[in-house]
Amino acid sequence: MAVSPHEVPDVAGLSIAVLGGTGDQGRGLARRFALAGHEVTIGSRSAERAQAAAADLGSDLGVGGLDNVGAAERGDVVIVAVPWEGHKELLGSLEEPLAGKIVVDCVNPLGFDKKGPYPLVVEEGSAAQQAEAVLPRSRVVGAFHHVSAVTLLDPEVDKVDLDILVLGDDRDATDVVRGLAARIPGFRGLYAGRLRNAHQVEAMTANLIAVNRRYKAHAGIRITDV
Amino acid sequence: MAVSPHEVPDVAGLSIAVLGGTGDQGRGLARRFALAGHEVTIGSRSAERAQAAAADLGSDLGVGGLDNVGAAERGDVVIVAVPWEGHKELLGSLEEPLAGKIVVDCVNPLGFDKKGPYPLVVEEGSAAQQAEAVLPRSRVVGAFHHVSAVTLLDPEVDKVDLDILVLGDDRDATDVVRGLAARIPGFRGLYAGRLRNAHQVEAMTANLIAVNRRYKAHAGIRITDV
Numbered sequence: 001m002a003v004s005p006h007e008v009p010d011v012a013g014l015s016i017a018v019l020g021g022t023g024d025q026g027r028g029l030a031r032r033f034a035l036a037g038h039e040v041t042i043g044s045r046s047a048e049r050a051q052a053a054a055a056d057l058g059s060d061l062g063v064g065g066l067d068n069v070g071a072a073e074r075g076d077v078v079i080v081a082v083p084w085e086g087h088k089e090l091l092g093s094l095e096e097p098l099a100g101k102i103v104v105d106c107v108n109p110l111g112f113d114k115k116g117p118y119p120l121v122v123e124e125g126s127a128a129q130q131a132e133a134v135l136p137r138s139r140v141v142g143a144f145h146h147v148s149a150v151t152l153l154d155p156e157v158d159k160v161d162l163d164i165l166v167l168g169d170d171r172d173a174t175d176v177v178r179g180l181a182a183r184i185p186g187f188r189g190l191y192a193g194r195l196r197n198a199h200q201v202e203a204m205t206a207n208l209i210a211v212n213r214r215y216k217a218h219a220g221i222r223i224t225d226v
Numbered sequence: 227m228a229v230s231p232h233e234v235p236d237v238a239g240l241s242i243a244v245l246g247g248t249g250d251q252g253r254g255l256a257r258r259f260a261l262a263g264h265e266v267t268i269g270s271r272s273a274e275r276a277q278a279a280a281a282d283l284g285s286d287l288g289v290g291g292l293d294n295v296g297a298a299e300r301g302d303v304v305i306v307a308v309p310w311e312g313h314k315e316l317l318g319s320l321e322e323p324l325a326g327k328i329v330v331d332c333v334n335p336l337g338f339d340k341k342g343p344y345p346l347v348v349e350e351g352s353a354a355q356q357a358e359a360v361l362p363r364s365r366v367v368g369a370f371h372h373v374s375a376v377t378l379l380d381p382e383v384d385k386v387d388l389d390i391l392v393l394g395d396d397r398d399a400t401d402v403v404r405g406l407a408a409r410i411p412g413f414r415g416l417y418a419g420r421l422r423n424a425h426q427v428e429a430m431t432a433n434l435i436a437v438n439r440r441y442k443a444h445a446g447i448r449i450t451d452v
Contacts, residue, residue, distance in 0.1 A: 005440045118422055161450045165433065193436035196344055200429035207391065207427060210419035211449055214231050220450040223434075224387045225443040 005191065008179035009172075015039040016180070017075025019068050019090070020082030022053040025106065028152025029079060029144060030054070032160075034061040036183040043071025072097035077104060077180065079144065080131060084109040084120070087127060092134040099137035102173045104180075105198075106144035108205040116210060119203035126199035128167060141177045142167035142198040143189070145205055148218035159185040162220035165192035165201050190223055231417065234405035235398075241265040242406070243301025245294050245316070246308030248279040251332065254378025255305060255370060256280070258386075260287040262409040269297025298323035303330060303406065305370065306357060310335040310346065313353060318360040325363035328399045330406075331424075332370035334431040342436060345429035352425035354393060367403045368393035368424040369415070371431055374444035385411045388446035391418035391427050416449055 016033045018026045021042030034040040034057070041064040044050035050065030057063050064074075072078055072094045078101055082090055087107055091098070107127040109120040124130040128142035143166045151157050164181035166189050168174040174191055181189030192201065204221070211219040242259045244252045247268030260266040260283070267290040270276035276291030283289050290300075298304055298320045304327055308316055313333055317324070333353040335346040350356040354368035369392045377383050390407035392415050394400040400417055407415030418427065430447070437445040 115420060115422075117419075119426060167433075190437060191440050192433045193343075194341060196341075197429075197432050197436065200345060200426035201433060203423075203426035204430060206423050207393075207418045208449075210423065211416060211452060214417050215452045217451040219452055222448040222450055223437055224446040224448055226437060226441045226445055 008182055008189070009175055011176055011179035011183065012037065014076040014180070015074065016077050016079060017041045017043055017071040018079045018081055019043040019071060020080065022049050023081055023083065024149030024153065025147060026081035027053055027057060028147060028149040029081065030063055031057050031061065032152050032184045034063050038183070041066055041071045041074045043068040068094060069097055077102045077176065080105045080107060082107065084127065088130055088134055091131050095135055095137065098135055101138055102176055103131060103135055103138045103140050104143050104177055105131045105140060108145055108202045110206055116213070117206040119206055122199070125196060126202055128195050128198035132195060139170045139173040140168065140195065141173050142195060142201060143177050143181065145201050146208055146220050148220065151218050161186050161222070163223050164189045165221070166190060167193050167195055167198045167201060169194050190226060234408055234415070235401055237402055237405040237409065238263065240302040240406070241300065243267045243269055243297040243304045245269040245297060245304060245306050248275050249307055249309065250375030250379065251373060252307035253279055253283060254373060254375040255307065256289055257283050257287065258378050258410045260289050264409070267292055267297045267300045269294040294320060295323055303328045303402065305330045305332060307332055310353065314356055314360055317357050321361055321363065324361055327364055328402055329357060329361055329364045329366050330369050330403055331357045331366060334371055334428045336432055342439070343432040345432055348425070351422060352428050354421050354424035358421060365396045365399040366394065366421065367399050368421060368427060369403050369407065371427050372434055372446050374446065377444050387412050387448070389449050390415045391447070392416060393419050393421055393424045393427060395420050416452060
């Protein structure tokens with residue numbers, strides 16, 4: 001019997017770590033996964049800053065804070081939401097604690113100048129492929145590139161209207177990440193290609209920023225006919 | 227008084243030429259613009275093949291067929307839907323007839339191998355930027371990258387659920403193209419950044435093809451919160 005491509009595994013019990021969880025994107029995802037009932041740990045260079053960011057989300061959410069090594073060890077699934085500068089070095093330093101884990105890269109390598117945002121050239125092709133290059137023992141997936149931190153952190157927003165494009169070469173890992181996306185009300189996780197097709201998904205964030213500026217919006221993407 | 231970014235100029239009287247109009251994407255766009263009441267001319271290397279493709283769309287639509295030079299001269303707005311191979315040479319040969327015109331590039335430079343589709347590296351950055359480089363006197367806009375030829379050609383489909391991401395540095399030209407997009411029922415034209423952000427929109431077609439294969443769909447994109 002054919003399995004629907006929309007089917008996802010049960011991921012309710014998975015704990016989640018968010019490296020770079022003190023940034024807006026990371027805090028937004030940490031908040032939404034904690035609201036969905038997951039054990040969530042924010043990782044940062046400094047455990048104190050991680051704990052402060054976690055506390056800032058509200059003590060009722062029970063989000064923890066550890067240094068990046070501790071967070072990488074703690075999460076069943078580890079989300080990478082660090083700034084692009086230092087991305088490679090940080091992940092390289094976590095090769096051991098991230099071994100065997102699903103690592104979800106949501107970093108968008110963008111530059112900004114007077115004309116607005118533009119994608120940076122990445123030697124490996126994309127942030128996700130760079131993660132794969134420095135984490136040969138991890139199961140790297142690209143996802144959550146287009147989330148609006150403002151929206152995720154807004155207590156007035158119960159449901160976020162967004163398709164999460166999930167990229168990767170490991171079917172089970174992309175299925176888990178699609179399942180995690182579906183834990184956030186309004187999100188839908190869709191498989192959207194192999195990791196070598198991650199660059200344009202990351203870079204599309206520059207277009208969404210252009211849309212935001214022109215239309216005064218927090219733009220996201222929906223895929224039609226699926 | 228502030229003008230809404232959704233406002234578009236009246237484009238009902240513009241004639242449209244589609245270079246590469248004998249291909250599926252070109253025929254699909256030609257058909258829809260003719261249905262919307264525009265004078266449409268298909269361009270091809272051979273005027274005979276252009277006329278045959280035009281006739282194939284149904285004589286009631288009144289689409290014309292000319293060689294590429296004739297079509298480029300005829301259209302107020304010229305859509306480029308040629309194969310990526312030969313894109314640069316063809317446009318370079320039409321520099322004179324395309325001077326001063328709005329040229330809408332919808333070409334997606336993609337490669338295919340056993341693992342599926344992937345974006346090709348384009349020296350100029352993108353097909354649209356290549357068009358700009360060889361057409362210094364034209365007003366180049368990128369748009370209509372994600373249209374499904376099958377859907378556009380399907381007589382059963384009255385309305386196509388799709389946002390057309392419009393890229394360019396010439397505000398009036400992108401406004402005209404947004405207006406043209408809105409002439410096709412279900413389409414919405416959205417400004418989505420400068421031409422330097424065209425690459426990822428073109429390349430995203432590889433992801434949509436991956437979606438189509440996994441979900442048995444004709445995937446398109448909608449931008450949320452706009």
